[in-house]
Amino acid sequence: MYVFFVLPAALLLFFLYLLPLARILMISATDGQGFVANYGAVLTSAPIHRMVWTTVEICAITTVATLLISYLIAYVLLQVSERTRMWMMLCILVPLWVSVLVRAFAWIAVLNNSGPVNSLLQYTGLTDEPVQLVRNQFGVMLGMVHYMLPFGILPLYAAMKGIDPKLISAARALGARPFTAFRRVFLPLSLPGLYSAFVIVFIFSLGFYVTPAILGGGRIVMIAEYIALLISQGYDWGIAAALATMLLSVVLAVVFIAGRFADWDSVLGGSRR
């Protein structure tokens, strides 16, 4: 009887999600001049190489920066008073729930040539000409770190909350200095949370479309936008599907390898509250 409860979801996801997805994988092997030609083009084409390097570079820098800042904020969040935590949480949760389009637009409003940052720079006499802050790699990375931070902070905070504070007190009582107690006791215990934050932030950054497309202004093109451009301009399904397949493979590999070390219970438990 309970099988009928599961059936609608199973059928929907199988026929209208997995099958369409499998067709894309098929297309990457059959469309155009076939498997070898499609993947060969991906491996040898100079523009695709440049795009892949841009993607890897932006994704790596974004992930590292997001995780460092998230760790710091989550750590401080654990220690501040109830009242301060409420205020900080407000500042973290509002961006999390605001549309990605609104957030990318907000950065355009802040960073454009007549925006507040440029006005301030000119007012203080640091520059005479407006500085180009968006439609370049800097703008893309700033927007991406801004988008990813709540996804880094919340899993880390959830995991850190599960660490018994008595362990740190014990280390201190046994003579460890504050930094040693942090490095030898707290940091290792927080690693599972760091892994889950890493998986979430990395896979989101790698396939990110909206923010790079808006803040990159067509000059910085990451893999997701590149695939979309192939479809909308050239109708080159074979190569687009091959790129999509490779993107999907990398994401799945990261999820299954790094995901093994991650602390999913506290992440999902954290979202329950």
Place this chain on the structure above:
Amino acid sequence: MTLPKSVPGNILRGLAWAGVLFLIAPLLVVIPVSFTPERYLSFPSEALSLRHYETLLFDRRWSGGILTSLLIASITTVLSVVIGTLCAVGMWRIGGRRMQLLRLMILAPLIVPSIVHALAFYKSWIDLGWLDTVWGVIVAHTTICVPLVMITVSAALSGFDHRLEYAARSLGARPLTVLRRIILPNILPGVVSGGIFAFITSWDEIIVILFITARKVRTLPQTIWSSIMERVDPAVAAISTVMVAATLAAVIIKLTLAKRAAPQP
């Protein structure tokens, strides 16, 4: 364990505050921009103007987009809450290894990059004749939203006592009755938060929309997208202000309720 009130402790706190303000500040900048009397992005210098809010109400691109998005998000929410809740309860009852594979399949849309499933929907929707239809968008959004409901409902079920269900069943209740009278009232918070997730996800979704709609179906994110891409229109600042204000109100309500519900230590 508290940060010492020392120089390094203060530096850490200061840095964390800087990070948190970095998160919220850009969202607040859109508010003054939305009141500019000009046709381009600028801060109002003298007079404030509501003209961009009027655009939202009276320009068909905006008002139509808002209505279409509300329609799509509402139907998507109902469908994915029903399908996702049933599935979570079914999997919870059946259990075992066989369900692991199914769980993996149903959670796939959370892991697969949006651009990849946008391509997949596009290709298959062409053949099904669902391109540029409200129905096509609802189906695509429902497949993406079912896993969100599954996660929140499964989390709620993990805190629910199996024996209550056994007791009801042994007293002769049929599964649907058990679901309605015993399980649902207990997991309602999970169902509601799943529904909220689903609504927001569908309401904000843009990547799949860019592929599977053209002229007939125009959602709000699509209008925002083309306004940003073609010429940066201050009407985007107006809709952004509305959305930031709504989110702010919702988060404040949620945090206040959570504070009240939390057991005082």
